[in-house]
Amino acid sequence: MRELKIEAIRNGTVIDHITAGTALKVLSILEVDPEATISLAMNVSSRKYGKKDILKIENMELNEDDVDRIALIAPHATINIIRGGEKVKKFKVELPDTIKGIVRCMNPGCISNVSNEPVERVFYVIDKKTPILKCKYCGREMSEFLDYIL
Amino acid sequence: MKGRDIISIRDLKKEEIELVFSVADSMVDIALGKKESNALEHKILATLFFEPSTRTKMSFESAMLRLGGRCIGFSDIGATSVAKGENLHDTVRVVESYSDAMVIRHPKEGAARYAAEISEKPVINAGDGSGEHPTQTLLDLYTMKKAMGGIAGKNVLLVGDLKYGRTVHSLARALSLFGAGIFLISPRELEMPEEVKKEINIEAEGERIEDHIREADVIYVTRIQKERFPDPAEYAKLSGRYRIDSKLLEMAKKECIVMHPLPRVEEIAYDVDSTEHAWYFREAFNGIPVRMALLSLIMGVVE
Numbered sequence: 150m151r152e153l154k155i156e157a158i159r160n161g162t163v164i165d166h167i168t169a170g171t172a173l174k175v176l177s178i179l180e181v182d183p184e185a186t187i188s189l190a191m192n193v194s195s196r197k198y199g200k201k202d203i204l205k206i207e208n209m210e211l212n213e214d215d216v217d218r219i220a221l222i223a224p225h226a227t228i229n230i231i232r233g234g235e236k237v238k239k240f241k242v243e244l245p246d247t248i249k250g251i252v253r254c255m256n257p258g259c260i261s262n263v264s265n266e267p268v269e270r271v272f273y274v275i276d277k278k279t280p281i282l283k284c285k286y287c288g289r290e291m292s293e294f295l296d297y298i299l
Numbered sequence: 300m301k302g303r304d305i306i307s308i309r310d311l312k313k314e315e316i317e318l319v320f321s322v323a324d325s326m327v328d329i330a331l332g333k334k335e336s337n338a339l340e341h342k343i344l345a346t347l348f349f350e351p352s353t354r355t356k357m358s359f360e361s362a363m364l365r366l367g368g369r370c371i372g373f374s375d376i377g378a379t380s381v382a383k384g385e386n387l388h389d390t391v392r393v394v395e396s397y398s399d400a401m402v403i404r405h406p407k408e409g410a411a412r413y414a415a416e417i418s419e420k421p422v423i424n425a426g427d428g429s430g431e432h433p434t435q436t437l438l439d440l441y442t443m444k445k446a447m448g449g450i451a452g453k454n455v456l457l458v459g460d461l462k463y464g465r466t467v468h469s470l471a472r473a474l475s476l477f478g479a480g481i482f483l484i485s486p487r488e489l490e491m492p493e494e495v496k497k498e499i500n501i502e503a504e505g506e507r508i509e510d511h512i513r514e515a516d517v518i519y520v521t522r523i524q525k526e527r528f529p530d531p532a533e534y535a536k537l538s539g540r541y542r543i544d545s546k547l548l549e550m551a552k553k554e555c556i557v558m559h560p561l562p563r564v565e566e567i568a569y570d571v572d573s574t575e576h577a578w579y580f581r582e583a584f585n586g587i588p589v590r591m592a593l594l595s596l597i598m599g600v601v602e
């Protein structure tokens with residue numbers, strides 16, 4: 150099957166190689182301007198990963214910090230910054246060593262899940278490839294994040 | 300170690316654990332009431348027990364009082380502002396202004412680490428649902444060291460619930476740090492989890508005490524907890540499985556010691572109490588000099 154061509158945008162950000170089926174979640178994590186023009190392609194054939202999602206956000210340039218937030222659910226994503234129809238920058242998402250305020254602990258007995266405590270959800274990234282996070286408080290290790298994104 | 304929080308045994312370096320032990324040695328006569336001390340005079344320890352653990356609380360209180368210090372605290376949240384909806388954060392902020400150090404026991408995992416972040420004063424974890432109970436681990440190690448002269452190269456049988464009994468996970472890691480050989484004895488259903496196994500020195504694994512009792516220097520017995528089993532019949536089947544009695548101990552080395560964090564239910568027969576193998580009451584006593592040492596170190600009266 151021929152790979153779907155992403156229709157070019159003139160200015161903005163194209164996020165490619167998003168794990169198939171997670172583009173909407175990625176979009177919600179990025180907190181994109183609700184007025185922005187966004188196009189989204191899901192379950193596109195990919196040579197590398199079988200299927201993938203693609204997200205294009207017009208007139209908005211994401212920075213590396215923004216996109217690191219999505220690394221948990223789309224660890225293979227690549228980000229292309231487009232200006233005047235040209236790709237001016239391309240980078241891969243990479244998890245930071247510590248993740249704050251993005252996911253909640255999967256352990257229901259964890260102090261960080263107590264609603265009336267002003268506790269910041271902090272995780273140490275103990276494996277950037279898989280990835281695996283370890284809760285700073287209860288020590289629980291997590292490798293599934295989709296249901297736990299805040 | 301002045302000002303240090305004691306949240307997990309893993310926060311302590313081997314040398315620091317050894318320092319605690321050597322200070323504990325110097326505290327034994329005071330713990331026995333043979334010698335007086337005012338080392339912690341004018342110091343206040345707050346004990347915040349969000350779930351009851353009378354024994355642990357009393358042990359900390361005894362340690363503090365033996366050194367001339369004082370204790371404040373609660374063990375029934377029904378009578379506190381927590382019952383009025385105050386969160387842990389605010390409770391800790393208030394109590395730290397009343398005390399020089401605090402001991403916390405809380406049902407939520409990670410609560411002690413969270414409290415330590417909030418408090419400027421040192422915090423000791425007395426059990427927070429995560430299986431970390433560092434003073435228990437310290438007193439267990441201290442007891443083995445006292446009984447055997449050292450821990451390296453000794454054979455320790457960990458018996459019972461090795462799956463859910465998570466303080467035994469901390470103990471197994473600490474024993475490995477000190478070079479002990481570990482024998483895991485549990486029913487299949489209650490085996491030690493893989494992630495712990497890969498971090499410890501395992502000599503052997505099995506279901507029967509009899510298979511390894513001859514090699515044992517320590518038999519450390521844990522309680523199989525009823526609440527882990529939805530099916531009472533299943534619990535009944537497993538709970539009676541590891542009963543240590545003087546008959547069984549005839550197979551053991553003369554100097555082999557039997558330990559148990561207490562309270563025991565039926566894991567150790569009363570006829571063991573009068574034998575030389577019985578170390579569980581000495582183990583409980585050792586909690587006093589160990590906690591005295593720790594309190595003196597974190598409050599900065601001993602260097």
Ligand SMILES: [Zn+2]
Nearest residue numbers: 254259284287
């Ligand atoms: Zn947690």
